[in-house]
Amino acid sequence: MSVPKVSKICCIGAGYVGGPTCAVIALKCPHIQVTIVDLNQARIDAWNSSDFNLPIYEPGLEDVVRATRGRNLFFSTDVDGAIRAADLIFVSVNTPTKKTGIGAGYAADLNYVEKATRRIAQIATSSKIVVEKSTVPCRTAESMRVILEANSKPDARFDILSNPEFLAEGTAISDLVSPDRVLIGSLQTHEGKEACKALSEIYANWVPQERILTVGLWSSELSKLAANAMLAQRISSINALSAICEATGANIDEVAHAIGKDTRIGPKFLKASVGFGGSCFQKDILNLVYLSESLHLPEVAAYWRQVVEMNEYQKRRFTRHVVDTLFKTITGKRIAVLGFAFKADTGDTRESAAITIIKHFMEEKALVTIYDPQVEHEQIWMDLQEVSPTFTLQQIKRQVQIAPCALDACAEAEAVVIATEWKEFITLDWEAIYEQMSKPAFIFDGRLLVDSAKLAKIGFKVSSIGRGAEVTA
Secondary structure, three states: OOOOOOEEEEEEEOOOOOOHHHHHHHHHOOOOOEEEEEOOOOHHHOOOOOOOOOOOOOOOOOHHHHHHHHOEEEEEEEHHHHHHOEEEEEOOOOOOEOOOOOOOOEEEEOOHHHHHHHHHHHHOOOOEEEEOOOOOOOHHHHHHHHHHHHOOOOOOOOOEEEEOOOOOOOOOOHHHHHOEEEEEEEEEOHHHHHHHHHHHHOOOOOOOHHHHHEEHHHHHHHHHHHHHHHHHHHHHHHHHHHHHHHHHHOOOHHHEEEEEEEEOOOOOOOOOOOOOOOHHHHHHHHHHHHHHHHOHHHHHHHHHHHHHHHHHHHHHHHHHHHHHHOOOOOOOEEEEEEOOOOOOOOOOOOOOHHHHHHHHHHOOOOEEEEEOOOHHHHHHHHHHHHHHOOOHHHHHHHHEOOOOHHHHHHOOOOOOEEOOOHHHHHOOOOOHHHHHOOOEEEEEEEOOOOHHHHHHHHOOOOEEEOOOOOOOO
16 A cells, blocks of 8 residues: 555644644645635634634734635635545544533543544545544544444545644744654554655655654554643642742742753743643643543542642632732722733633633622733633633623723722733833822732832832742832
8 A cells, every 4th residue: 555645635623723733734735735624604704804814813823824825725614525525634623621421620522523523434435544633532543443434435444643733822833833843643554654654744845854753543642641741740840839939038930940950851841920721731631630540540640630739729829919918808909910811922711820810809809900912802701701600791890891901901900910921011111000000009920021120119019929028119
């Protein structure tokens, strides 16, 4: 059997992974037609919008779409047509954590993966390479293979690959253009290895061969969960140390710098903060916890669960510190929260620390004003409703406002909380902000973003994560 030739790619799922990934493939492989499909008409309309008002904010993404859309990159709701035409199909659908049933709160909900797989089997009339692109539990590919083989037509055979993404939101395009590695897992059969070569050849159009790693199917699936779990573990570790720093007078930046100079450790992911968020870290760790429990490894499950518990503790600790500093109560006090996205350079709010912090402020009956340069207002209201089911939207809006700029958000506030590390917060007119705030004016830097000494000279009382004492004028 020769290596399958791929001239047409279909990606099922036009979200944060499928959209950018396949847009870059189209850019780097002009000889391949790439069609991204989704049943969400509004999302596809946004991808096709004449003013390029894309549904995802990601630096550099618009340039890629402008260069490829209508040439060899297409967005459509015609899922069946794209499946029939494709040689290779990426399955890049959502895999949220289950909210009900067995494994609720830990296991991944594979409903969308199964639906996409069954649709492929139903529609495909020729052989396909099916690539698992969503983050999934170990051995999901086996379930996909069983479904495809049980429902395939006589002349259609399927080869299953695992090709997990290792993108960081905010740098997704540069991560795709120059990845640390591309991981492809396949069954170690002749057919599986040939399918693996076909996908490898696509990436080889721009990725050096030594960065394309080919492994077994199950190793590929587990590697994705393991990578995110270990990155999150580093964040929880440095955040645990930040609590010790605050209690002893040490400086977490200095500690992290000293630790990072050890070549065995390195400096990355040692930035203390109010907590990690995003679509992957918590979900993947909980998935690993569930897998460990399913395999009757309770000690392993407890080990990884603690990473998430430390993250939640950090958010609670930060909120409690705000309340304690503001004279033990924030009832009726106005607090400005700068940033709502889980990190800078993205509009994604999934598992954002800001959501939890604002929930706690609402429970303490504070008045909160939010500013974020990218998050849609409707998304903020949706997130706050989801995290506070006992509050009606009307009740939430009595306590929470959304401001058009940082200056407006801080007007008459008693405290400013920096929840997202947007660069624009560094260069704000802090003197103007100070003048219009209630006094004493507090800043709680949850991202170690601003110059504490400079702000203290203006008159602010500054409290930063992982620093032993308040910086005051």
